[in-house]
Amino acid sequence: MQLSEFIVQNVERFVDEWERFAKTLTPAAECLDRVELRDHAGAILLAAARNMQVPQTAREQAAKAKGEGPEKTPSLNDAAADHGELRHVVGFNLVQMTSEFRALRASVIRLWVEALGTPERDHFDQMIRFNEAIDEALAESTAAYAEQVERSRDIFLAILGHDLRAPLQAILMSTELLARKADLDASTRTALGRIKQGTRQMGTMVKDLLEFVRSRLGAGLPIVRAPMDLADACRSAIDDAQLIHPNVDLRLEIKGDTRGEWDRARMDQVLTNLIGNAVQHGAQNHPVSLRVEGDARHVTLEMHNQGEPIGADILPSLFDPLVRGPSEDLHVNRSTSLGLGLFIVKEVVGTHQGKIEVKSSEALGTTFTVCLPKHG
Structure with missing residues (x-):
């Protein structure tokens, strides 16, 4: 039996093993139900099986190994990308997310080898195709996960920069109010001057941070000519x-x-x-x-x-x-x-x-x- 056919016939069995493994990835998995634990595992496996059934030349195989091959199964990339995004949302870390693919790969190969009699050359070729498909899915999931991490970080920085402006403005106004008092000695005025200068410098840094985040989030820098x-x-x-x-x-x-x-x-x-x-x-x-x-x-x-x-x-x-x-x-x-x-x-x-x-x-x-x- 072809490995792709074996995957299709046993997809629920593989997804059950995926679920059992995902459940061990605590603490994030503790709050997930069965559907969330299984996530896109079935879609990824079925898309990988379809990918394996598409004829592939040696040149195409070499290009795919370098990440340069044509996209043959968009559904594989879509399912993997969605999986990466959702795992980030529910709190899986990157190591936990990638370990799911390692466990899935091991589960499929182990069960298929157990079902085989004497391995033949074609069986090894099928395993190579399966590994290529899983590697492609893993790359897409990792990229989507990393993108979500960067976006979350940018949003955090935007919130932090925005919230810092009010206390900095309060410090600046307070120093200006104190500087108007006539009974301050020279050392106190010097200290107030340093506080004011430091506050302005921090204000500039916060403004730079907000501009950077705006650009990162795709908003661009607005200008009024x-x-x-x-x-x-x-x-x-x-x-x-x-x-x-x-x-x-x-x-x-x-x-x-x-x-x-x-x-x-x-x-x-x-x-x-x-x-x-x-x-x-x-x-x-x-x-x-x-x-x-x-x-x-x-x-x-x-x-x-x-x-x-x-x-x-x-x-x-x-x-x-x-x-x-x-x-x-x-x-x-x-x-x-x-x-x-x-x-x-x-x-x-x-x-x-x-x-x-x-x-x-x-x-x-x-x-x-x-x-x-x-x-x-």
């Missing part, structure tokens, strides 16, 4: 940065017509992150310069600093989220970044149909160049 002068935004950003970093030589150069239509709040994000990044990684006793130049159709920003160049191995992932450079050690006091600043810069620039690139060398320093069309 309005006429503005990018030079004015640059002046304000440089002035704010100078207050935070009074010992840094910040320079601004403006040339040409820098007016256009952009989202002012988003442009402030771009400038704040670029300036903050340049200050953080710039060499001491060297100026940090921002150059803005406009022509008939575009405005170009160039953010430059001297210092240790960005390594060639880091450049390809520089704008990826949650990526830190080698000098951004979590224990370094001046590092207040979540590794999201440059990611948000790229997202904002892209939403405005602009481009950003970076060049870095020992001799010339590091320059981030942003080119923005004046009109969307």
Whole structure:
């Protein structure tokens, strides 16, 4: 008897064994009824049996082993993906979910071997096809499970970031209220200033986190275009940065017509992150310069600093989220970044149909160049 036929004839027997094994995967399984424990086991087995009956060449088999083969049984992938999602919902961990497939594979092969007489070459070929089908189902379930994990994490981060804003705002308002008292000594005022600065930095980090989660959840970064002068935004950003970093030589150069239509709040994000990044990684006793130049159709920003160049191995992932450079050690006091600043810069620039690139060398320093069309 062909293995695919054996699976179809004994599918309930296999699903019973699946259920008994799934019941041992505590604590999540303790709250599941019989239907939930059995889940998509029957559908996965029947789809695997159909997959095994489809003719397959040696080339197709080799491609499938590498995950490159054509999708021959969509129902197998659908059932496996649904299973992965639901196992995440009911609280199975990834090891428990994948162990179900291991147990299913062992159960089918064991019972089939017991039913065979003397194994023949064709029997081994059928076992290979069965293993391929189970591997495909396992890959789909794992991918679906991982996607649910990431989405749950993003939603958690969104809730956390949203809920943190209120207490941070309360701290900031309280420090401003206390700072108005006339009888404070110098040390108390210094302490309040540090609290205020730290609160603002945490507020920036929370805002970056919310922007990151918004992008991850597919919502994109909303923008509201309005006429503005990018030079004015640059002046304000440089002035704010100078207050935070009074010992840094910040320079601004403006040339040409820098007016256009952009989202002012988003442009402030771009400038704040670029300036903050340049200050953080710039060499001491060297100026940090921002150059803005406009022509008939575009405005170009160039953010430059001297210092240790960005390594060639880091450049390809520089704008990826949650990526830190080698000098951004979590224990370094001046590092207040979540590794999201440059990611948000790229997202904002892209939403405005602009481009950003970076060049870095020992001799010339590091320059981030942003080119923005004046009109969307």
